[in-house]
Amino acid sequence: MKYSRREFNKLMVLSLVTFSTSEASEGGRSFLRPPGALGEERFLEKCIRCQRCIQVCPKRVIFPLSFAEGIKRMNTPVVSFRKSYCNSCLKCSLVCPTGALLPVTEATLDIGAAVIIEKDCVAWDWVGCTVCVDECPEKAIYLDEHKRPVVEPEKCNGCGICELKCPSTSIRKSAKGKGILVKPRQAGTLPRDPSLHKKRDTK
Amino acid sequence: MKLKYSAIRKYVLIGAAVSVMAATAGNTIPGTFCNICPVGFLEVSAASRSIPWKMAAWVFAGLIAVYFFGRFFCGWFCSTSLVRKCSGSRCPSTENIYMRYLPYLVLGLSVVLSFFLKFPVFCLFCPIGLFFGFLFAVFKLFAVQEAGLTLIVFPVVIAAEVILFKRWCSGFCPIGALFSLVSKIPGPKFRPAVNRSTCILGNGGTCSVCKETCPESVKITDGGGDITEKCTSCMECAEKCPTGSIKFRK
Numbered sequence: 001m002k003y004s005r006r007e008f009n010k011l012m013v014l015s016l017v018t019f020s021t022s023e024a025s026e027g028g029r030s031f032l033r034p035p036g037a038l039g040e041e042r043f044l045e046k047c048i049r050c051q052r053c054i055q056v057c058p059k060r061v062i063f064p065l066s067f068a069e070g071i072k073r074m075n076t077p078v079v080s081f082r083k084s085y086c087n088s089c090l091k092c093s094l095v096c097p098t099g100a101l102l103p104v105t106e107a108t109l110d111i112g113a114a115v116i117i118e119k120d121c122v123a124w125d126w127v128g129c130t131v132c133v134d135e136c137p138e139k140a141i142y143l144d145e146h147k148r149p150v151v152e153p154e155k156c157n158g159c160g161i162c163e164l165k166c167p168s169t170s171i172r173k174s175a176k177g178k179g180i181l182v183k184p185r186q187a188g189t190l191p192r193d194p195s196l197h198k199k200r201d202t203k
Numbered sequence: 204m205k206l207k208y209s210a211i212r213k214y215v216l217i218g219a220a221v222s223v224m225a226a227t228a229g230n231t232i233p234g235t236f237c238n239i240c241p242v243g244f245l246e247v248s249a250a251s252r253s254i255p256w257k258m259a260a261w262v263f264a265g266l267i268a269v270y271f272f273g274r275f276f277c278g279w280f281c282s283t284s285l286v287r288k289c290s291g292s293r294c295p296s297t298e299n300i301y302m303r304y305l306p307y308l309v310l311g312l313s314v315v316l317s318f319f320l321k322f323p324v325f326c327l328f329c330p331i332g333l334f335f336g337f338l339f340a341v342f343k344l345f346a347v348q349e350a351g352l353t354l355i356v357f358p359v360v361i362a363a364e365v366i367l368f369k370r371w372c373s374g375f376c377p378i379g380a381l382f383s384l385v386s387k388i389p390g391p392k393f394r395p396a397v398n399r400s401t402c403i404l405g406n407g408g409t410c411s412v413c414k415e416t417c418p419e420s421v422k423i424t425d426g427g428g429d430i431t432e433k434c435t436s437c438m439e440c441a442e443k444c445p446t447g448s449i450k451f452r453k
């Protein structure tokens with residue numbers, strides 16, 4: 001197939017436009033970004049994928065996103081609590097050179113909010129598991145009258161301890177995953193309230 | 204035994220990559236080269252319509268060095284130079300006039316596209332970023348036993364960029380182009396130069412060894428602006444010169 005130069009130019013412009021609009025149209029935040037991250041759109045404008053936040057994290061919870069998640073997000077940092085949790089050291093938010101992550105404090109740190117996955121949480125239909133409630137350093141989870149855990153998002157900082165410690169898969173074969181997962185705050189979820197922060201002396 | 208420039212350069216290049224990784228393992232501040240990258244700085248400024256002030260001091264310091272020493276980073280610190288050296292890939296000499304201006308075009312496009320697409324575009328393809336991205340992926344493999352596609356994709360992209368497309372450094376890289384622009388600003392310049400009293404050409408003979416070895420197609424014997432603009436101070440020419448007439452000086 002042969003293109004004239006004008007057709008080729010048109011094709012380039014068109015593909016660029018579709019690329020930018022398809023990327024921009026996605027509202028809300030769908031990836032767990034490191035502490036202090038700007039909103040997803042602003043974040044992508046600023047992050048140069050320098051990996052400093054990834055390098056500096058002593059708990060190793062920040063990873064570069066695979067290119068499978070789209071070329072525009074390739075190598076940008078995301079948080080995963082599969083092997084570890086965030087201890088609020090705040091280093092990541094301080095080292096970012098571009099301002100894609102802005103400095104936060106222990107009280108304003110907000111990675112996301114934990115969400116109970118009802119089908120996988122063993123306490124949902126079997127009284128007895130209180131692991132997340134006991135482990136949460138922010139006391140953001142309470143047990144309701146059926147002894148089921150409930151998260152108060154305004155207290156949760158998204159540290160991931162509950163997700164890391166949740167024993168659902170080892171207690172029950174049918175559980176597909178953890179009974180509690182930290183997710184980006186969706187529209188309608190309360191933001192974290194810094195005044196409810198629980199001071200800790202251990203890290 | 205006298206150490207050859209190319210051997211020294213290889214050790215310096217390896218040292219640069221190792222210190223970046225050591226800084227990583229030790230969780231110390233420097234981070235990767237991205238932190239001082241002037242192209243990244245321009246891209247972020249364009250994409251976010253604001254200036255990343257935290258980077259500014261580093262970028263400025265880097266550019267001051269470039270003002271005096273030109274593209275020394277390319278020859279002595281860049282991970283891409285390391286990849287080429289280890290893979291034996293060399294920029295073939297070219298007289299092609301378009302190739303000469305392509306890097307400036309790429310630089311311009313990187314900034315303009317970043318502005319319209321609203322993310323730092325060149326960073327996606329940057330072989331320096333990908334190189335360290337790859338090392339981090341290897342690191343991750345050992346740290347959390349998690350293998351990613353990154354382990355395969357990054358080396359493939361780097362290989363495509365610098366081994367197959369041999370002219371990356373002299374004919375494409377926007378970072379090199381920005382360095383060239385800054386080193387063109389008049390002032391004191393430190394680069395290799397030819398001693399005409401010992402050079403074969405200065406004594407009526409014929410020789411083109413330095414011109415042929417130069418990966419940037421600089422005719423160092425002609426003197427002039429080309430050296431300031433393109434020379435990476437790699438000293439390949441000095442090493443090959445049969446009369447040892449090329450020295451690094453002001």
Ligand code: SF4
Nearest residue numbers: 057086087089090092
């Ligand atoms: S604040 Fe949390 S995510 Fe950030 S570096 Fe510290 S432990 Fe890692």
Ligand code: SF4
Nearest residue numbers: 047048050051053096
């Ligand atoms: S430190 Fe900032 S710019 Fe670098 S990868 Fe992390 S978020 Fe992106």
Ligand code: SF4
Nearest residue numbers: 136156157159160162
């Ligand atoms: S993420 Fe952390 S703060 Fe939030 S509920 Fe889980 S343990 Fe508590």
Ligand code: SF4
Nearest residue numbers: 277281283372376379
């Ligand atoms: S031209 Fe670019 S890729 Fe090549 S050595 Fe210089 S900075 Fe590195």
Ligand code: SF4
Nearest residue numbers: 417434435437438440
């Ligand atoms: S003139 Fe010599 S030192 Fe400069 S880039 Fe060419 S070969 Fe390297």
